[in-house]
Amino acid sequence: MSGGGSDRKPATRLVTGGRRKEWTGAVVNPPVWRASTHLYDSVADLRAGPTTNEDGRFFYGRRGSPTQWALAEALTELEPGGHGTMLFPSGVSAIACALLAVLRPGDVLLMTDSSYDPTRSYAEAFLKKWGVETRYYDPLVGAGISDLICDRTRAIMMESPGSLTFEIQDVPAICAAAQERGVITLLDNTWAASYFFRGIERGVDITILAGTKYIVGHSDVMLGSVTCREKYWQRLRRTAQQLGQVISPDDAYLALRGLRTLDVRMRQHQESGLTIARWLSQKPQIAKVLHPALPDCPGHATWQRDFSGSAGLFSFVLDGGDDEAAASLIDGLELFGIGYSWGGYESLALPVDPAPDRTATKWQTEGPVIRLNIGLEDCDDLIADLAKGLERYEKAACKR
Ligand SMILES: Cc1ncc(COP(=O)(O)O)c(C=O)c1O
Known part of the structure; x- marks a missing residue:
């Protein structure tokens, strides 16, 4: 059994996602690989191993193990058009890293006025100090976002529906306008759980989930994830790794268990x-x-x-x-x-x-x-x- 198959219906993908035979062995679920050290058979084996940065290969605990890889793969399958998923210890850390991966000092970030309040605080405290200017826009702006894009605009942050107030954004219209001007789009897709709305398919470059909510579903794990198009994958992956982001295999296991239902x-x-x-x-x-x-x-x-x-x-x-x-x-x-x-x-x-x-x-x-x-x-x-x-x-x- 392997994940694969984005031609399958979403409910099926929830059941099959990430269940590669080489990760699960003879059982249904990938076991909890609790490890910091990954061992090599010999120095020759060590030298032949993935000393460079490869996905899905044993290297060291911070790069994960089959339990985390299975979850990341299953989450990627929720977002057709997505190339890969990085996992984070909370939704906020996922948002912070995704923005950090695409922004540079001097950039302007457009952020919906209906954003989750810690996302806003991160922009006002961290990003500001780092030289990024955040400008807020009406969540119902739609294609009118074009008028707000300037030469320094690097990215647009969306959240649909908005936190607390639940306005639905015209994500496809915003993405179309952004694409025309070479601006990167990010969406906090937590409410829809990448299930009732598939962001990347609708034009978004990078989708973010607080897996803490519906993915885990049982109020017992903090989790974040970022799924993106191939174009942004290396940037996202490098930034997450440089920040030392990793989730425990136990949390990954519980999240996978939640995801199945x-x-x-x-x-x-x-x-x-x-x-x-x-x-x-x-x-x-x-x-x-x-x-x-x-x-x-x-x-x-x-x-x-x-x-x-x-x-x-x-x-x-x-x-x-x-x-x-x-x-x-x-x-x-x-x-x-x-x-x-x-x-x-x-x-x-x-x-x-x-x-x-x-x-x-x-x-x-x-x-x-x-x-x-x-x-x-x-x-x-x-x-x-x-x-x-x-x-x-x-x-x-x-x-x-
Ligand atoms: C829309 C939204 N995004 C992100 C988060 C942050 O997730 P976490 O609490 O896992 O950091 C939350 C948390 O309530 C949220 O409501």
């Missing part, structure tokens, strides 16, 4: 997420539901055109009330944990405020915003829990 999990996240989003949108306490599959979400038509599904993460805006009223909704929930991550099997609720992270656009709402990660619990139970939460919110909002 991504299709069924994503379908359930989608179904429950949509049911709950639609239910919330009918409630008088809710001003707005920010979910790409709902018709009033900015960029919904683009989502319909480009995506094959929707994930279980979305936000809603309460119709008035203050942070304490929102907290009374969240605090009494029995099935929703309060925590920063998402993409796991368990539901989460988080108060969020998109406003401070906006500079190119303004974020104004009728009330507090809550982000939900819809997990794999029974949807009726989640709705019953949220219904009680809305009652608590209403009482708290009336008292003030």
Whole structure:
């Protein structure tokens, strides 16, 4: 059994990806090769070995082992048109390295105003000190990105949908404009997990995943990955290696285990997420539901055109009330944990405020915003829990 076969359907590729016989042996999954030192039979063997930089050959622990190679290969298969994947110990380290691999001091980076806030902080702190200027753009800019490209623009960072606010970007239009001007495109594709949206196929040069979320899927591993076209592969690989980036084989094993069930999990996240989003949108306490599959979400038509599904993460805006009223909704929930991550099997609720992270656009709402990660619990139970939460919110909002 080997991965291969990008002509196969995505669900099949999730099952076969990375399962080369030379990596798995006689069992289904590649074993956990826990090693720093790789041994050679003799000095002659050492000299004949891959002292230069080769993929998929034993060399030294930092270059990985079959467990990590299998995961990297399976992730590459999620992005048709991708040449290879580098693995990172978190989504943020993947974003940082991908940007570092393509930018040079003096460059301008265009970044969507809806970016994940640590991506923004990295640009403002690290990249700025390193001589890169970041300019933010309206996530809904589409082909209008052309007007923002100048001689110094090296790269465009996209995230679709946007963190917290869920605007869908016209990625193909942005990529077409970028390509015409020789600008490199990067996409944080974590929400779609490279499964409901295949970025490289749609024109993106480099796609990034926080594997911590849906790829791992069980809230027990931090992971990042970067997949890119052949043109950028050596640059990405060299930068990651120079920075000493490596993930443990145990984490790679858990990520592979999660990846095998991504299709069924994503379908359930989608179904429950949509049911709950639609239910919330009918409630008088809710001003707005920010979910790409709902018709009033900015960029919904683009989502319909480009995506094959929707994930279980979305936000809603309460119709008035203050942070304490929102907290009374969240605090009494029995099935929703309060925590920063998402993409796991368990539901989460988080108060969020998109406003401070906006500079190119303004974020104004009728009330507090809550982000939900819809997990794999029974949807009726989640709705019953949220219904009680809305009652608590209403009482708290009336008292003030
Ligand atoms: C959209 C997005 N990208 C990247 C990351 C960063 O991933 P990690 O937490 O693995 O560093 C996150 C984390 O929440 C995220 O939401």
